[in-house]
Each structure stands twice: as structure tokens, then as C-alpha cells.
Amino acid sequence: MKQLSSRVTAFALLGALALTTTACGKKNGGDAASGEEANSFSYTATWGADEPQAKIFQAAIADFTAQTGVKVDVKWMGRNGTDGLPTEMAAGRGPDLFDTATDNIAKFRAQNLLAPLDDVLTAKIPGDGKTVGEVLSPAAKQASSDEKGLALIPHTVISTGVWFDATRHPDLAARPPRTWDEFLAYLDKAKKAGRTPLGQDGTVPFYNAYWFYSALVRAHGAGSLYALGTDARAWDRPEVLAAARQVQKLAEGGYFQKDFTATKFPAAQDRFAAGGYDLNINGTWLTSEVKSKLPADARINSFQYPAGGKNSVEAGTLGWGVNAKGRHPEAAKRFLAFFQQKKYTARIGTEALNIPPVPTSPRPAT
């Protein structure tokens, strides 16, 4: 995790991908509630009420209401309850605040549903001398923007890494592989020792694609993957073939568990958590997903895919968008500034076990 924050430039890979199609349209501003002070706003969440994120947000909402008198009408819908949200919002019946992420920006932008958020960046955080724009990391802001500007206020940075349990593999924690050769040497050593080095939920195509993404982007930096979506000729570049060869080497080298392409999520990541495999490539949300399967003494840690070259890191964000057609966008924006207080953002790291977009906040402990 430390490498992620300290070593390399993060960039908006997912954001770049999401921009492959042009977003059209007129500018929308927050319309209603002009003049009068709104004393409520509504929020539809893609979190379930029992998730740690929901608990953190709920605590912040309770404090917000107590201190400002602004009531928040929250619906904790969970992951699958919000398919109709863009349609609802476009019809003018949507919430003021909604959950979104880097890879959904294009979708909401295409329907002109994203209110501009520059005024949130300049807003002062209550009890803190700084503005929201000052505490959010530049990389997180970039990953939350498209060519029309900031699209969401992030609360979590997501990226990918190769994960391991530092308690069971202190060697990896002390000296993670830094080159492709070192990585292969580790895999061969683990295989010889009778272990399965890599666990993979291979029925999920985008988890498999992480290997290729990482091999290409780590070595060749921002834009190398984006080019594949915008220019067909980019597929003929030698670095693309080289990245694919690395993936082929991994797949054919017998490093993954048997029949990994037939393993259904979450079997492989669960078994990884229980110590069945040494490594698992995954998003930064992995620890929070497998928490209940981890041994008590587990210390989950990660290193970045060791491809050499530019050592770039992929970054995306999860955060909040403000509905351009909502009734009380100003009240929702007020909450966004309120949430940036350290006592809330820190809990994204300590309780939700994810990465807050605020460099001064603690990282997840495990």
C-alpha cells in the first residue's frame, strides 16, 4: 500500500477509458433551491445499510443534520438496486446525491446528469482551515474528472495490486519482487515448494484482464492502454505483444490453480484469504471483501505488478455525484464539504479498509 501512495504518479486510467466515447450536450446547472436555503436533500446509495461505508456515511449524516439542521433522506439500496437511477434522475424524480465512480462518469455525463462541483472544491471544510480542493489528492481529483471537469467528489481511491498475506509470506513483505524476472523466480520457487502461487477467479473476464492491464500500464504508463480503445493500430505496438506474452507465460506456466478459467467468483479470492494461494491480483477493495475469511493473524499487503519501465499505477475513485436535475443540489454539496473532515475520511481507511483520497488520512491497517 505504501508504494501506492509514495512512489509513483497515479493517473486516471479508468477515467480515460470511460472517455472513449464522446459525451454530448448542453451544460446543466443546479437549478432548484435558488435563493432559499434548502433544509433537506435526498441521497440514494449503492451501499447496503450494513456495509462499513454505509455506517461511516450514516454517522456523518447524523452529525450533519445535528449541526446544520439539514435533514437527509437516505435510501440504502445496495449494489443492484440502482439500475433505474439515471432514468429516474433524468425524469426529475431522482435523488440530489448519488453514488458513482470513475468508470460511470461517461454514463451520467452522456445524460447530462452531473452538476458541476467546482464550488465544492473551494468550500471550506467545517472545523478545518482548508478547502475540499486542498485536502483531496491531485490524482484522486484527476481520476474523478473528465474533459468537462470534476464529475464526483471522491471518498475512496481504488486501484489494483498483487495481494499477499504478510504473516504467511514475510519474505514478500520484506522484499517484494521488483522485476518480471524476480516475479517469475518467486512463482517458480513457490511452485517447487508444492504451493499454488496464484489464485484467480477466472470466470470474471475483467479480473483476468487485470494481468494484461498491469503488464502494459506499469511498463508503458498513462495512455498505453487508452490508445487501444481509440486507435486500432495501437494493437500492433510491440509493447502490447510483450504484455500479452507475459500473461501467456503466467497462464501456461502452471502458476494458477488448476482450471482457474472455470473458477467462479469468489471461490479463488476466498481460498486466497484462507491461505490456499500465495497471491491474488485484485482491486484495493479485496481486503474488505474477504475480511470474514481471513485468519485472525492475517496481514494483507500488496505489491504492484513488477513490470519495470515507468512503474505507473492505475487509479480510479468511488464517490458522490450531485444530480444536475435534483431539487436541492446546494444542500447536497454542503454535505460533501462536511464529510471531508478527517474524523470521517480516516474511517474509510480504518473501518472500510479502503484507501481514502486524502493523503494525510491513515491507510488501512492490514
Next chain:
Amino acid sequence: MSATAVRIPRDSRPSTPVRERGRRRPRPARERAFWPLLLPALVLYTALFVGPALYGVWVSLHRWAGPGAEMSWRGLRNYTSLLQNDAFRSSFGNTLVLAVGGGAAVFAATFLAMTVLRQAKGRAFIRSVVFLPMIISAIAVGAAVGFLLNPDGAVNELLGAVGIEGLPWLGPDLVFRCVIAGLVWSSTGFYIALMMSAVDAIPPHLYEDAHLSGATKWEQFRYITLPLTWDVFSVAAVLWVVNSLKVFEIVLAFTTGGTPGDPPLEARTVAVQQYITVSGGHTVPDLGQGAAMGVFVVLVTAVLILLIRRVTRRDRVELS
């Protein structure tokens, strides 16, 4: 047995006596009530079905990301690009395989049930049991699939216990066959229930008669059960085709359920591909292309239904 059944030609209608005298009669009440009674239904049907359907056709001629976004005219290019779209072509191929292969399996099992279940002991119980999978939610099926079909799942362990090497059931080569098997498992009960209700209406004495004449089980099925349930079979076959072209959630249950990922190409049906297109996956939604897929599937469904009606067209057999 043919003594008790008569064949009724399709176009025979009860003849009505003609009483034309050349002068205007007051219209019968039935005729006067026609429009007032029909109109509310017609208006509702037009507003709730015909209108939206035509709107779907209109959308299919545009590029559109959904309400709030601008629509731009694309004409027939949404349709022509479908033909060049590998993802759509493979999902359509999968759907046809599912409709034909799955249909053959479902009706083979149904016909078998019709011969065996007619006088089996505890048949009501068996019918309930085979119907059960129909009401189990795809989410529950999805969770069970992982436990059963993963490389180290229960099925491979059972096979291992009897000395057979396990298979990568959910891997690229087998996953769609597993989806079809899952669909057959979950929907056969419905068709058995449907067909058995028709079988139950056949008077037992026909079978007693056949039995005395020395007819085998197969002959009884061939000459009594099938002809007397043919109408229902024709409807069931149409229902199967309509449903199989819309198969959706079971694909997710067998593949990427529980993740935000799109199912792998080799397991996609047209409905899944359409959903990915319309929801945008991780890019901009393309409702125009999705609507074009919808129109295309409706046309294919219509053609298949016509074919089935043509193939299953027989003179109706009715008991006298």
C-alpha cells in the same frame, strides 16, 4: 379407440342460418356494445404496449444514451452494425443453440414424463418436485452453482470419488452447456405441469381399451396421448421459444453474478448482450443499438412462432 374421437377440420365453423330480408334491422345489442366495451382496452393496450413498442423501433434508428441525452439519427446503421458485431453474432448463435438444443431436451423430458407419470404412484408429488426449480431464484441458483461446479466443487469431488477426473464445468468450453442444462433443469417442470394437465383430461378408458388391444406404452403415447395433447404441445413449444430467446439471469448466475463484470462472450445470450449495451457496462449506454437488438429478436421470434405453428398444424382431435 378411433371410434371415440373425431377429427375436426380446422376451418369448420358452426353454420349460422341466414336471415337476410333486404331491409335494415336494428343492430343487435351485441354489436352496439362492441366499441364501447372494446375501446378502453384498446386505448390502454395502445398506450401501454403498442406505443412503447413503436417508440422502441423509433429509438432503434438513433444513437441515444438515455433520457436527458440528445438523440442523433443513425437510420439503419444500428441494424447493419449488428451484423458486423462479433459479440452480438456470438450471443445470437448461443441463443439459437439454446432455443433448439434446450428445447429438444425439455420436450424429450416432458414426453417421457407424459408416458411415465400418467399412472405412476405419487405422481402429484413428483410433479410438484419437478416444478420446484422453476420457483427458485436465480440468485440462489448462482450461489449453488459455485459450490457444485467449481473445479473443486461437489460435482467434481463426487466424480473423483468414483475415479472419474473432474471437468472445468464453468470454463470457456463448457460453461454455456452448463447454462443450458441449468435452464432445462429449471424450466422442464413448467412444461411437464402444462402438458400433464392436458394428459389428465384424456379419459382413462381409452388407455384401458388400448391396453386390452395389446398396445405398448409407446403406442399408447403415440396414438392416444400425443394426438389428444397436440394443441397444448403447440402452445408449449411457442412458449418455450419466446422464453428461450429472453434467457438472461441464469447466465449471470453461472458466470459473473456478484461482481460488476460482464459475463464472458462464450456464455452470453442476446438478452445479456442487449443489457450490456443498454446499461453501458463501463462506457456510454447505447439504447439505439439495444433497441435494434430488441427489434431483431422480435422479428426472429415471430418467424420461429410462424414456423412452429406451421409444423405443429394438424386437424384437431376432439373426443365426442
